[in-house]
Amino acid sequence: MPSMKLKIYFLLLINFAFVTSSVAQDLFKKQQISLLEQWDLADTLKNQSGLFHIKQYKPVYILLGNYTTNINQQPQSDNPNNSVPDNMPLNQVEVKFQISFKTKVFNDLMGAKLGGDIWMGYTQTSRWQVYNPDLSRPFRETNYEPELMYIMATPYELFGRKGLFAGIGLNHQSNGRSDPMSRSWNRIIAQIAWESKDLSIIFKPWLRLKEPADKDNNPGIENYMGRGELMAAYGKGRHDISLIARHSMRLGKNNRGSFQIDYALQIWDNLKLNAQIFHGYGESLIDYNHKQTTIGIGLSLTQWR
Numbered sequence: 001m002p003s004m005k006l007k008i009y010f011l012l013l014i015n016f017a018f019v020t021s022s023v024a025q026d027l028f029k030k031q032q033i034s035l036l037e038q039w040d041l042a043d044t045l046k047n048q049s050g051l052f053h054i055k056q057y058k059p060v061y062i063l064l065g066n067y068t069t070n071i072n073q074q075p076q077s078d079n080p081n082n083s084v085p086d087n088m089p090l091n092q093v094e095v096k097f098q099i100s101f102k103t104k105v106f107n108d109l110m111g112a113k114l115g116g117d118i119w120m121g122y123t124q125t126s127r128w129q130v131y132n133p134d135l136s137r138p139f140r141e142t143n144y145e146p147e148l149m150y151i152m153a154t155p156y157e158l159f160g161r162k163g164l165f166a167g168i169g170l171n172h173q174s175n176g177r178s179d180p181m182s183r184s185w186n187r188i189i190a191q192i193a194w195e196s197k198d199l200s201i202i203f204k205p206w207l208r209l210k211e212p213a214d215k216d217n218n219p220g221i222e223n224y225m226g227r228g229e230l231m232a233a234y235g236k237g238r239h240d241i242s243l244i245a246r247h248s249m250r251l252g253k254n255n256r257g258s259f260q261i262d263y264a265l266q267i268w269d270n271l272k273l274n275a276q277i278f279h280g281y282g283e284s285l286i287d288y289n290h291k292q293t294t295i296g297i298g299l300s301l302t303q304w305r
Contacts, residue, residue, distance in 0.1 A: 032235050032305050033056065033305060034200070034305065035164050035165075035193055035200050035202075036164060036195065038056060039117075039119075039164070040104060041164060041165060049104070051103075051104055051105060051106070051107065052103050052104070053103060054101050054103055055102055056100075056101065056102075057100040057101050057102040057121050057122075057123065058098065058100035058304070059100065059242075059262065059302055059303050059304060060098060060100055060300060060301045061097065061262075061276075061299065062097035062098075062299055062300075063095065063097065063274065063276060063296030063297060063298035064095060064297065064299070065093055065297055065298070066095065066096040066127070066295070067092055067294065067295050068092050068094075068283075068292050068294045069092075069293045069294075070290070070291065070293070071092045071292075072090075072286065072287045072292070073087045073088050073089070073090050074087050074088070075180075075181065075287070076289065076290075077180075077217060077219065078218075078219040078220060079214075079216060079217055079218070079219055081217070082181075082182060082183070082217040082218065084180050084181065085180075088135070089132075089135065090129060090132065090135070090140065091131050093131050094128055094130065094132075094140060095127075095128040095131075096125070096126065096127050096294075096296055096298075097128070097298075098123065098124065098126075099123070100122065100124070101121070101122060102119050102120065102121035102149075103119065104117050104118070105119065109150065110152070114152070115152060115153055116150055117151050117152075118150055119148075119149045119150075119151055120149075121145075121146070121147045121149060122145065122146050122147075123145040124142065124143065125142070125143045125284070126139055126141070126142040126143075127139070127141045127284060140286075141175055141284045141285070141286045141287075142175060142176065143173060143174070143175055143284055143285050144173070144175070144176055145171065145172070145173040146172055147169050147171040147189070148170050149167050149168070149169030150167055150168055151165050151166075151167040152166055152167065153165050154166045154192075158194060160196060161195060161196045161199070161201070163192075163194055164194060164195050165191075165192075165193050166190070166192050167191045167192075168188065168189070168191075169188070169191075170186070170187075170188060170189075171186065171187045171188075171189050171206070172186050173185060173186075173187075173285065174285070179217065181286065183217055183285035183286055183288060184217065184218070185218065185221055186208070187208050187209065188206060188207045188209065189204055189206040191203065191204045198234055198236050199233070200231075200232070200233045200234075200235075200304060200305055201230070201231065201232050202230075203228070203229075204228060204229045204230075204231070205228040206229075207227075208221070208222050208227075218285070218288050218289075220289075221288050222248065223248045223250060223254040223256060224256050224281040224282050224288050224289045225258075225281065225282035225288050226246035226247050226248050226249070226257055226258070226282070227247070227248060227249045228246065228247060228249060229244060229245065229246045230243075230244070230246075231244050231304065233303065233304035233305050235303070238265055238266035239263075239264070239265060240262075240263070240265075240266075240272070240305060241261070241262065242261070242303065242304050245258070245259045246258050246280075246282070256280070256281050257280055257281070258281055258282055259279055259280060260278045260279075261276070261277045262300075262303070263276075264303050270301055270302075271301065272300045272301070273300075274298050275295075275296070275297050276294075276295070276296045276297075277295055278292075278294045279292075279293045
């Protein structure tokens with residue numbers, strides 16, 4: 001009888017160890033979510049999510065420490081109404097976080113044959129001077145970015161990569177502040193996407209909608225924050241790395257741009273360790289014409305894939 005109990009306990013222990021091991025493997029198994037799935041482009045996915053269902057868009061992260069080599073203590077603009085007269089005693093290390101999501105609001109705008117869906121997106125990025133008690137730990141800059149997009153599937157192949165979609169949309173980005181700190185612009189943004197098993201690429205050229213000179217609080221912003229953007233994201237196993245490069249698409253004195261590199265390592269289920277490097281102009285709207293290098297580390301919940 002004791003030996004029978006020991007056998008039962010032993011079998012239960014083996015079963016528990018097996019289940020625990022399986023759960024642990026699932027927790028550390030990276031689930032890649034392709035752009036095909038994110039934008040409901042496959043016929044089998046078309047009606048599964050439904051309308052007004054929140055889906056991932058751009059990465060969601062928090063950098064608990066984000067260091068800059070050149071903090072912008074006196075933001076300037078070619079519009080004199082938007083130039084700050086005095087230096088601000090800002091800390092070179094701050095917290096940066098981003099939330100982003102999208103939702104589909106209309107299916108098959110051009111009919112079942114041509115397809116094409118309408119999406120709404122929202123992204124918010126904040127820089128928080130939490131390590132600056134002398135200024136009462138303020139939010140230095142928050143950028144709000146709502147957008148409306150038309151996305152159409154484009155099934156073709158180019159250099160071994162599948163064409164996924166093409167789209168066009170209306171984008172507004174602002175920091176919601178009053179003069180002289182106010183910054184904003186409106187753009188028409190086109191986008192083209194390709195994808196292979198491990199790599200996703202999105203190219204976004206845009207056209208800024210002009211404003212009257214007296215109301216333009218950041219003249220020439222496109223010569224700093226660019227007229228287009230290229231995003232490339234690679235995912236393999238528990239690793240994600242992405243590059244975002246922007247450029248003014250001009251030569252001479254207006255030959256400016258920026259790049260941002262993110263590396264994320266899955267550490268527990270959907271939680272990832274995130275490192276980020278940015279270099280160039282336009283890390284935020286208030287810094288649109290300010291050049292700097294930032295290095296940050298923190299956590300993320302979603303990446304591009």
